[in-house]
Amino acid sequence: MRISNDELGKQAYKRVKQMIVSKKLVPGQKIVQEQLAAQLGISRTPLRDALQMLEAESLVESIPRRGVVVRKFSNEEILEIYDCRIALEGAAIRLFVKEASDAAVGSLRELIMPFKVDRPINENAYQKADSKFHDTIIKNCGNRFLYNLFQKGNLLTCIDSIGLVRAPEETLQEHMAIIEAIERRDVSAAVEGIQEHLEKSKRLILKNVKDGN
């Protein structure tokens, strides 16, 4: 019996990714292989495997013969990601409305409902729920390829890393409207709802960029 069925490279991938999203490794920081490998208790070989995977996900950038640095996402790139999300999540929710089980739909409600009653809203918890809300729709839309594309592209991760864009009170209402549209199996309202929801956040970021952060 194997202790862990993951090989070291995959394990390291998860741990380093976690270090990046939790900002233990900050954007722009150079990763010294031997150092990080020692810290993880492994050799450079599986660490390099991990870095290779992270590079494929654009979480890290490798400059030949110079090393790998944690990638940072510019505001322009965040806007680009929003456009990808609008397109892909539109497609995902269209499928989700048509094919998702009542259980999956129910889990969406359970995710968001608590925040309608508990005041004040715990921003940290809300952001997690927000993330999971979108993830649930994409994961359960029935298109596996789309979900993988989303995951491997870190469409959610990248945007999560900038924190809440708008006030929970504002987006909570939108989330509820989307859930209701799904529940009455209203495809166009659901698509419209999620796309406008994302568009609003995008517009706010765009505005902030123009005003110089």
Place this chain on the structure above:
Amino acid sequence: MRISNDELGKQAYKRVKQMIVSKKLVPGQKIVQEQLAAQLGISRTPLRDALQMLEAESLVESIPRRGVVVRKFSNEEILEIYDCRIALEGAAIRLFVKEASDAAVGSLRELIMPFKVDRPINENAYQKADSKFHDTIIKNCGNRFLYNLFQKGNLLTCIDSIGLVRAPEETLQEHMAIIEAIERRDVSAAVEGIQEHLEKSKRLILKNVKDGN
């Protein structure tokens, strides 16, 4: 043992990828590392780097302790990819129509026009032009992230590998209609045009699947 400024891993990635798309390595085939490394004249280390990259792109599947095999795309997956393309290329062409230079638009026309006069249509050449047509729109839409997502997801590569889905005579007309919509900067006609263009191919594949290949 330095041949170019690319490191061996990146070089090997390109060569092995080429071997996969050109069917020199066929889906389902197991890759024996030492063997392929020797064939490429490198050691296992950079080859493993290459395989790691290919796995991140889903062109290859790695089963721990058992090896890596060339991935094959089922018909179901091809259909899933079409839905992703419909979503993303819709977004891309929307941006392209608004922002692309006249030169970029012109290059689209140059790509397709020759096939309107030369008869009979060279299917091989046409497929290449078809691929380039879509690639041009995505590459020049101004959203770099979207283009990278497309590339890394191999959305075009996967579908190209199954060959022409419909007769050139049929799709040629659609391509021309799309170009004309772009030229008169008609966003909704262009979006509609490319999405319906893809939808038609998807429906044909779906039909073939139902009829049992």
Place this chain on the structure above:
DNA sequence: TTTTTGTATACTGTATACAAAATTATTATT
């Protein structure tokens, strides 16, 4: 001072070594 050059050190990319697991071949047992 600032710039340049030389040298030591650190780090990366690649090859190789080695143990553990998987696969294949061989023998033994019914």
Place this chain on the structure above:
DNA sequence: AATAATAATTTTGTATACAGTATACAAAAA
């Protein structure tokens, strides 16, 4: 002859060794 058990071989994952490149830093020149 079919199945099980065992040994031999292959192959993978990981660690380590090594060569070459980049970086840091001190001494010399401007």
